[in-house]
Amino acid sequence: MRLSHYFLPVMKDTPAEAQIASHRLMLRAGLVKQQSAGIYTWLPLGLRVLKKIETIVREEQDRSGAIEILMPTMQAADLWRESGRYEDYGAEMLRIVDRHERDLLFGPTAEEVVTDVLRTFVKSYRDLPLNLYNIQWKFRDEIRPRFGVMRGREFLMKDAYSFDVDQAGAQRAYNRMFVAYLNTFARLGLKAIPMQADPGPIGGDLSHEFIILAETGESQVFCDRDLVDLPPPGRDIDFAGDLQPIVDQRTAYYAATEEKHDAGEFERRVPEKRRLSARGIEVGHIFYFGEKYSKPMNATVTGPDGQARPIHGGSYGIGVSRLVGAVIEASHDEAGIIWPEAIAPFQVAVLNLKAGDATTDAAAETAYTALTRAGRDPLYDDTDARPGAKFSTMDLIGVPWQLIIGPKGLEKGVVELKERRTGAREELSLEAALTKLGAA
Numbered sequence: 510m511r512l513s514h515y516f517l518p519v520m521k522d523t524p525a526e527a528q529i530a531s532h533r534l535m536l537r538a539g540l541v542k543q544q545s546a547g548i549y550t551w552l553p554l555g556l557r558v559l560k561k562i563e564t565i566v567r568e569e570q571d572r573s574g575a576i577e578i579l580m581p582t583m584q585a586a587d588l589w590r591e592s593g594r595y596e597d598y599g600a601e602m603l604r605i606v607d608r609h610e611r612d613l614l615f616g617p618t619a620e621e622v623v624t625d626v627l628r629t630f631v632k633s634y635r636d637l638p639l640n641l642y643n644i645q646w647k648f649r650d651e652i653r654p655r656f657g658v659m660r661g662r663e664f665l666m667k668d669a670y671s672f673d674v675d676q677a678g679a680q681r682a683y684n685r686m687f688v689a690y691l692n693t694f695a696r697l698g699l700k701a702i703p704m705q706a707d708p709g710p711i712g713g714d715l716s717h718e719f720i721i722l723a724e725t726g727e728s729q730v731f732c733d734r735d736l737v738d739l740p741p742p743g744r745d746i747d748f749a750g751d752l753q754p755i756v757d758q759r760t761a762y763y764a765a766t767e768e769k770h771d772a773g774e775f776e777r778r779v780p781e782k783r784r785l786s787a788r789g790i791e792v793g794h795i796f797y798f799g800e801k802y803s804k805p806m807n808a809t810v811t812g813p814d815g816q817a818r819p820i821h822g823g824s825y826g827i828g829v830s831r832l833v834g835a836v837i838e839a840s841h842d843e844a845g846i847i848w849p850e851a852i853a854p855f856q857v858a859v860l861n862l863k864a865g866d867a868t869t870d871a872a873a874e875t876a877y878t879a880l881t882r883a884g885r886d887p888l889y890d891d892t893d894a895r896p897g898a899k900f901s902t903m904d905l906i907g908v909p910w911q912l913i914i915g916p917k918g919l920e921k922g923v924v925e926l927k928e929r930r931t932g933a934r935e936e937l938s939l940e941a942a943l944t945k946l947g948a949a
């Protein structure tokens with residue numbers, strides 16, 4: 510992408526309304542623009558990151574055996590009347606009346622819709638287990654939308670729903686999501702800690718939140734420090750196999766959100782120096798709720814004995830748009846964002862320090878072409894802005910590598926390669942730089 514042809518509306522000044530680093534940086538780096546409280550336009554750079562996160566989430570859902578569908582944002586109130594949640598959900602639900610005076614709502618979650626899909630098509634235990642997921646916009650009329658995309662009103666969620674004949678099957682489905690989540694967050698460069706949590710309006714009695722430690726997090730959490738650094742299960746996990754040992758290994762440690770915290774138990778079970786009490790960001794939340802939706806909505810399957818029985822369900826959410834903010838919260842410095850390579854909007858920035866100078870232009874074009882051909886997704890700053898401004902923009906938007914090309918260096922036969930994360934700079938020939946960037 511040539512910057513001269515791109516839309517990158519960066520801001521010099523720190524926006525006054527933003528209280529935390531990720532929100533400030535998302536506005537300054539031109540990732541999003543607020544349209545109304547908690548409602549955003551995703552600008553090109555932000556959209557690239559959002560899509561990359563979405564792709565990783567999707568790949569790990571698919572790997573675990575979940576199957577993608579796409580449910581509507583607008584849902585019929587009648588379905589929610591069947592489950593009994595239409596009244597219960599309260600003011601967070603945005604209720605809409607259509608021209609025929611029918612009650613609709615903008616879905617804050619999709620247990621009812623997916624249960625309706627299931628009961629329509631699935632009649633026998635032989636058709637289970639199933640896990641259907643979608644990545645779709647949700648709306649919750651949050652009383653206090655804040656921190657940018659972290660607590661939005663309109664936000665992108667991955668929500669998966671598992672269906673099994675019995676509780677043992679549902680536990681296996683829960684375990685698959687538990688393990689898939691550990692791998693997903695690790696791929697995003699995050700350390701997400703599973704913690705016992707309150708199921709809230711989704712319901713049920715088994716629930717874990719996946720929490721990233723961050724001072725600006727909205728949740729107070731308590732856990733054993735030894736849990737924080739456990740490595741992820743990894744790609745070779747057999748999702749058809751027994752995942753209980755992996756889940757047991759994690760859940761053996763004390764880890765709870767404030768609502769589930771028991772100070773006495775914490776002190777009994779965790780030696781003082783391992784007790785961690787911190788703030789955290791909830792990036793995922795999984796629930797087992799059994800027959801909570803299937804029973805009132807009459808979603809049953811016949812078992813081997815010919816008897817109809819309600820399906821056992823669970824649901825599994827990831828805050829896809831929240832993750833953009835959460836990653837920045839976990840990875841930034843004074844100068845701006847530091848994207849992990851897996852989700853960086855561009856892999857390499859090429860900085861032409863003297864656009865219009867024939868030699869510099871030629872070298873920068875060579876680099877840009879080679880990087881593009883190699884699939885390294887470069888952003889080429891071919892504008893005539895001052896070098897200082899170019900450096901600060903690239904630091905702000907957090908592209909992992911900066912290839913800096915200027916007339917003085919070229920006279921000596923060198924360019925400069927800067928790694929955003931460490932700030933380390935290296936002078937080397939253009940060819941050597943391209944080799945290092947995988948584009949020679």
Ligand code: 5CA
Nearest residue numbers: 618660661664668791792793794825826828831
């Ligand atoms: N149906 C279940 C699981 S599919 C559900 O809705 N769970 S949830 O309420 O916990 O939401 C799932 C995830 O969405 C949360 O873990 C969080 O990461 C994200 N999320 C929830 N509310 C917001 C919000 N207002 N803004 C941004 N992300 C949110």
